Amino acid sequence: MTTDAAIRPRRAELAGFLKTRRARLSPEEVGLPPAPRRRTPGLRREEVAMLAGVGVTWYTWLEQGRPINASGQVLDAVARTLRLDRAEREHLYRLAEATPLRAWDAATAVSDAVRGVLHGLDPMPATLINSRFDIIESNTAHLSLFAEWHALPCVHKNLLWCCVTEPRAREWFLDYEREIPYLVARLRSSYGRHIGDPSWEEDLRRLREISPEFAELWSRHEVAEPRDRVLRFRHPAAGELTFNRTELTFPAAAGLSIAVYTPRDGSTRERLRLTRTPG
Numbered sequence: 001m002t003t004d005a006a007i008r009p010r011r012a013e014l015a016g017f018l019k020t021r022r023a024r025l026s027p028e029e030v031g032l033p034p035a036p037r038r039r040t041p042g043l044r045r046e047e048v049a050m051l052a053g054v055g056v057t058w059y060t061w062l063e064q065g066r067p068i069n070a071s072g073q074v075l076d077a078v079a080r081t082l083r084l085d086r087a088e089r090e091h092l093y094r095l096a097e098a099t100p101l102r103a104w105d106a107a108t109a110v111s112d113a114v115r116g117v118l119h120g121l122d123p124m125p126a127t128l129i130n131s132r133f134d135i136i137e138s139n140t141a142h143l144s145l146f147a148e149w150h151a152l153p154c155v156h157k158n159l160l161w162c163c164v165t166e167p168r169a170r171e172w173f174l175d176y177e178r179e180i181p182y183l184v185a186r187l188r189s190s191y192g193r194h195i196g197d198p199s200w201e202e203d204l205r206r207l208r209e210i211s212p213e214f215a216e217l218w219s220r221h222e223v224a225e226p227r228d229r230v231l232r233f234r235h236p237a238a239g240e241l242t243f244n245r246t247e248l249t250f251p252a253a254a255g256l257s258i259a260v261y262t263p264r265d266g267s268t269r270e271r272l273r274l275t276r277t278p279g
Helices: 004-023 045-052 056-063 072-081 086-096 112-120 140-145 159-164 176-191 198-210 212-218 266-275
Strands: 126-130 135-138 229-235 239-249 256-263
Touching (some): 045 056, 072 198, 112 126, 112 135, 112 256, 140 266, 159 176, 159 198, 176 212, 198 212, 239 266
Antiparallel strands (some): 126 135, 126 256
């Protein structure tokens, strides 16, 4: 059992963290009119609460480190308002003792053999994923290919989230309109084995809330099994690239697979080297 003496330092850390994140934002940065001179820098608690859509008293208690329940939905709103990056979001969740952004980070054990296959596939892009499309690990070629994919910081590290929440995805992913419904149908098939799992349910709730497109596709209840795919991407340095996408599974690593992107033609194979990032 966690004692109050053990909880107090965590609450104090949470209080200090929220205060400093609030202090670094000006009213102008979040779309509020310029404020007269203030005794302390940054946003007021009332302004954070208003922008996040939560009660002023609730947010004040959260920032004071009081013992209150903080749902993932409300913490998401606070995180967006304070413009937290991935590391900051995860820190907020840990301090608030809420469901983390990703439950697989600490729980998923990846053997050296699987890692060896993943990185041995280079220079072909490859990424290790689970049945929810969380990106567990990627090889250098995959990291280079998608290095400039995000206009905003990547928070979720998930193939599907990276598509439906990225404004530029349709510019890069030339088969977007065909492939996103397929990925959602794949996710629905996997969900059948995880119904009621709090981590899955929270993930799906968030994604439906963030992406009306996903919500509509999810409501169709379509399902699909893994199939080899032909995918085309437009890369800013290499131009249009066409790949055969294949998934490798491992009997000893249930639920994990490696998605491999093999150049489909000589032109793609030659220009793939142009995606490599320096270093």
